[in-house]
Amino acid sequence: MIKISVMYPNKPGVRFDHEYYRTKHLPLIKARMGAGLLYYTIDKGLSSEKPGEPPAYVGMCHLMCDSVESYASSFGPHAQEIVGDIRNFTDVMPVTQISEVVVENSARSAPRETMRV
Amino acid sequence: MIKISVMYPNKPGVRFDHEYYRTKHLPLIKARMGAGLLYYTIDKGLSSEKPGEPPAYVGMCHLMCDSVESYASSFGPHAQEIVGDIRNFTDVMPVTQISEVVVENSARSAPRETMRV
DSSP states (O other): OOOEEEEEEEETTTBBOOOHIIIIIIIHHHHHGGOOOOOOOOOEEEEEEESSSSOSSEEEEEEEOOHHHHOOOOOHHGHHHHTTGGGGBBSOEEEEEEEEESSSSOOOOHHHHHHHO | OOEEEEEEEETOOBBBOOIIIIIIIHHHHHOOOGGOEEEEEEEEEEEESSSSSSSSSEEEEEEEEEEEHHHHHHGGGGHHHHHTTGGBSSSSOOOOEEEEEEEOTTOSOOOOOHHHH
């Protein structure tokens, strides 16, 4: 399993509409990617590790997919539409990376592959 | 629920022992935080959004806690020991932030609070 982490850098006075992000942008991604997207998570930045100091990222999402190939084939054809929606909730462009999921959830004893059978 | 994201910046020639991170460092955090840590995830950076380009972060973990207070009270007393272990697997210091978990898992219909009952 892989995870696409989409991280929006924080800055003084940054514009970021968390409501739009949750109710419009991520549902758009889900609708367009279809079965290529296993599930997603959304984070709202609160602070650095020290409460009161600003977070590095104002918002993040993590998209879980079976493989780089399934991500590319399901996201790629809709990339222009999805990226074009970013201006509707923020004025910063995200840092994006693809990671291998080494541990999906430490509280689960069985890996996801087993649980899906 | 909150998420503490610990993100290790990538750089050319970075040292990062993913095996130690998975088998020693995160289990150390879990052991010290006890019930204050609900669960964790581990990511291994593969690339930017474009396969072949380097990822922003060589490795990440996300620690899930009920609240900033439960994180502070369970992690704080062991922070020196845990931070001191970082040199055993890498030569970079992490970017850390605290986020509110807006959506934990989009594939689950019920929020975690309900599922734990």
